[in-house]
Amino acid sequence: MNRQDKQNVVEALHTAWAEATAAVVTHYRGLTVTEMGLLRRNLRSAEVKMQVVKNTLARRAAEGTGFAVAEEFFSGPTAIAYGTDPVALAKTLSDFAKSNEALKILGGVLDGKRLDPADVNALASLPSREVLLAKMFSTMQAPLSGFVRTLNEVPASFVRTLAAVRDQKEAA
Secondary structure: OOHHHHHHHHHHHHHHHHHOOEEEEEEOOOOOHHHHHHHHHHHHHOOOEEEEOOHHHHHHHHOOOHHHHHHHHOOOOEEEEEEOOHHHHHHHHHHHHHHOOOOEEEEEEEOOEEEOHHHHHHHHOOOOHHHHHHHHHHHHHHHHHHHHHHHHHHHHHHHHHHHHHHHHHHHO
């Protein structure tokens, strides 16, 4: 790589990392090309990008972004996965690391804060954004639906009372 190519890589990474909210740094030594391709496909379906980049270029690209706290992870053969959905990112990498011992999660970054491997695994155990939103909306909707059921019960009980009076008069 010549100097201009390196500068282009650093600028592209800096721009991408400035937009991303989360990243996970991994060591991939020991993964086959097929396994790495499978990992990239899984990450792509979760709308996460993964890049293998030289550590010095990663350090330069991280300057001025929230990813600067992850500089200590940039040693050895590192692959950096980043995106805007931290739960999907962590979940995809954790699931893959469970089935492939060659992938080691070194740590990560979430909104400018450094994460340990245990934090990344804890993040992976959270429900997805859609599930959390559904739970929140159902919690917000519960009082309203209870109120509507209560209001609906008044005319329903009146109709049942009228039907009982009618049945009593018919029987007599």
